[in-house]
Amino acid sequence: MSTALLLAEPEPDTRGFLERHLKSDGFQVVDGEARPDLVLLGNSAGLDECRARHGDVPVIVLGEPESDAVDRVRALERGCDDFLVRPFAYEELLARIRAVLRRTSPAAHEVRRAGPITADLATRGVKVARVPVALAGKEYELLLKLMTDPTRVFTKEQLLREVWGFRSLGRTRTLDSHASRLRRKLATAGAGSVVLNVWGVGYRLL
Known part of the structure; x- marks a missing residue:
């Protein structure tokens, strides 16, 4: 079964170009009524609406040419999985689509457990x-x-690099804000004290 992509691109020429090539590469381009396996979002302004409608489906934002590092970080903080600035080569977009799908789609059915x-x-x-x-x-x-290792302390640098793909870390609250929301959601469901901040180092789950 082919992978379903939702192409939320407002510019007709770009949409037509991408739809034609994505179909040639074996993807199924679907409309907004179907649940996609991945969303290509024409700008980050629609990210919240996309999340509300499609839940945790992976999202790649196609940013405007004037997008800078701050725009990319803000989009990642709001939950997108990758951010590609226009103009871009189709081959790079295709590689990023496949990379995101590899990260978010397990090859086999697996249930991971840690505490409750x-x-x-x-x-x-x-x-x-x-x-x-x-x-x-x-x-x-x-x-x-x-x-993957619930009692291990993962450094902030490692988590930003491996979860967000940051190459240059700089100063960002991305990890802390996501960890805080994750901790709150798990605690509300009854998990107790989890996603623990080890001051000056990073985070561990248990």
């Missing part, structure tokens, strides 16, 4: 005991990373 928390990698469903927890895309990816 379970994460179903096939459905991207998270539960605390039997209570479902709705997570945004990067909150989910951060949780999965912490679940």
